[in-house]
Amino acid sequence: MKKIFALLFIVSITVGCDQQKTDKDSVNQEQNTAALWEENPWPEIRKKRIQTLLPNALKQAEVEAWLTICRENNNDPIADHIGGENAGGTAAFLFYNDAQGFNSVVFSPSGEATALDELDIHDEVVSVERGSSAVQQAADFITEKNFEKVAINTSETNAMADGLTYSQHQELKKYLADFKGELVSSTEVVYQWLSIKLPEEVEILRNAAQLTADWQVEAYKQVKPGVSTDADLAKFLKNKMAEYGVKDGWAPAQNPNVNSGADRGHSHATDKVIMPGDVIQIDFGIKLYDRWVSDIQRFAYVLKEGETKAPPTIQQYWESGKAGNRAALAAMKPGVKGVEVDRAQRVLMEKAGSEYVMWSTGHPVGYVAHDVGPNLGGSQASHVRPAAQRELKEGMTFAFDGFHAWKLNEKDLKTISVEEMAVVTNDGAEYLIEPQEELILVSGE
Structure with a gap:
């Protein structure tokens, strides 16, 4: 796990003086400046951000759901904010508000679903068997839920909200042929969440x-x-x-x-x-x-x-x-x-x-x-x-x-x-x- 020092002192702003330091001073300074190592807090902070800030971001953006598609090598820029940074095969991450509250579900290739589920970031991780499409299963779920507005990662103004490729967009629209709702830009969702x-x-x-x-x-x-x-x-x-x-x-x-x-x-x-x-x-x-x-x-x-x-x-x-x-x-x-x-x-x-x-x-x-x-x-x-x-x-x-x-x-x-x-x-x-x-x-x- 990556670690860094947390600094505990404030350096004097006096400049130009040549201070002589004793061995005791050096030991004290080392204890004050370099004694504390910390584990990377991002995994827990990320989880808390999803659970506490994202539901309101969806409301502020006036959408019911937000869909992000992650994959290997050319991943979505928002991937590591939602737990999709290790995606190999294509995975679909869906966040939504309904009458029961806030929900998150991931449609993940079966070879990666277990590890993703063990991170305990999302409410549900659906294992998608080989030969099946995670995007299609996510699209079917969206159609079944009958959402009115779903945000997808296309944006003219925010690179963090513009990760959906042309081919992914075309595939998604194909699978959403029976969807009666509206697909909108995730610009506002990402803005409200990350800001x-x-x-x-x-x-x-x-x-x-x-x-x-x-x-x-x-x-x-x-x-x-x-x-x-x-x-x-x-x-x-x-x-x-x-x-x-x-x-x-x-x-x-x-x-x-x-x-x-x-x-x-x-x-x-x-x-x-x-x-x-x-x-x-x-x-x-x-x-x-x-x-x-x-x-x-x-x-x-x-x-x-x-x-x-x-x-x-x-x-x-x-x-x-x-x-x-x-x-x-x-x-x-x-x-x-x-x-x-x-x-x-x-x-x-x-x-x-x-x-x-x-x-x-x-x-x-x-x-x-x-x-x-x-x-x-x-x-x-x-x-x-x-x-x-x-x-x-x-x-x-x-x-x-x-x-x-x-x-x-x-x-x-x-x-x-x-x-x-x-x-x-x-x-x-x-x-x-x-x-x-x-x-x-x-x-x-």
């Missing part, structure tokens, strides 16, 4: 966020102005990931993105040498248990000779970005649209004289860095994406920024994007970890 995280998942995301932030602070302690490069800091963070056995939060080639120069957008760390006067951005995310993802940024200023703090202009930019982040958090609560959260911090950007920033204020984060849920953007766009018109709900988790951008020269911009993670509560939202309050100061001493 909400259980409290147990929020705690895992909290741990992931803390690790991510702590390691960035450690990385800044390694900086030697005039010598260290952005790529050196990225390498340090890659080594931390390897040491703790965690994976990248997004594409490995661009995680982490360390940038001490002009804005480069989503990109890789380069060999640019970090110099006094630079503002350094680290955008970094990790994946715990091969499942839950963080997305946190931390910023530092490299002191010039004779400086003991950031100059007033840089400090002003930092305070502006931080204020935007705090305004976005204050705007988050159930019932508020994503575009309204974006607008809350854009107002402050305008007052502070920030240059235009094309990025959305925030995005859902959880199973991937850009997860299913409302987009926190659109207030300055020519058109608002549908996801930005969606309302926030309790249990949704976000990574979001407060922006301030300024011109370095005629063509280059530099943006401070104070990115934190938060969860929506019943009456507001709260940070997953303590947010960055001050610029980290890097000295050459």
Whole structure:
């Protein structure tokens, strides 16, 4: 069973000091940071998500049933959320609400049905003998139940809800020739289900966020102005990931993105040498248990000779970005649209004289860095994406920024994007970890 460390300490943000550690200090730190190993909680969390969140997702989507077809090698993207990740032969997973309540039944090839049944995820696993079609048996069941609306995995907007292939779709329609109800997209089912995280998942995301932030602070302690490069800091963070056995939060080639120069957008760390006067951005995310993802940024200023703090202009930019982040958090609560959260911090950007920033204020984060849920953007766009018109709900988790951008020269911009993670509560939202309050100061001493 895959295991990872759960971190129990918070690294000090003091940078530039060379602390001497005794053997006793090292032992204590090892006990505090690496003593706790945990079994992968996904199997139990997955089961709970199906039992407690999926029934309401079907209701919110206004469908009675949801059908997913799983198979080997070219599986449905939602497969491991429903227990279909080990499918060999074609299997049909059906979830539905009826007068008796919520139900889940799987029509599985006989060679795999026993193992699937032993996972105890579903109410019933029907063994389909060789030579028979699991899809046909599922279709017969759907026809017999006389559902009015059944969601299937076709979607124009959500890749997680678009796993049904053309040939599978054709086969399903053939077997449903006598079905009087309607087949609809599962976009809304998947949205309603995946956008909400259980409290147990929020705690895992909290741990992931803390690790991510702590390691960035450690990385800044390694900086030697005039010598260290952005790529050196990225390498340090890659080594931390390897040491703790965690994976990248997004594409490995661009995680982490360390940038001490002009804005480069989503990109890789380069060999640019970090110099006094630079503002350094680290955008970094990790994946715990091969499942839950963080997305946190931390910023530092490299002191010039004779400086003991950031100059007033840089400090002003930092305070502006931080204020935007705090305004976005204050705007988050159930019932508020994503575009309204974006607008809350854009107002402050305008007052502070920030240059235009094309990025959305925030995005859902959880199973991937850009997860299913409302987009926190659109207030300055020519058109608002549908996801930005969606309302926030309790249990949704976000990574979001407060922006301030300024011109370095005629063509280059530099943006401070104070990115934190938060969860929506019943009456507001709260940070997953303590947010960055001050610029980290890097000295050459």
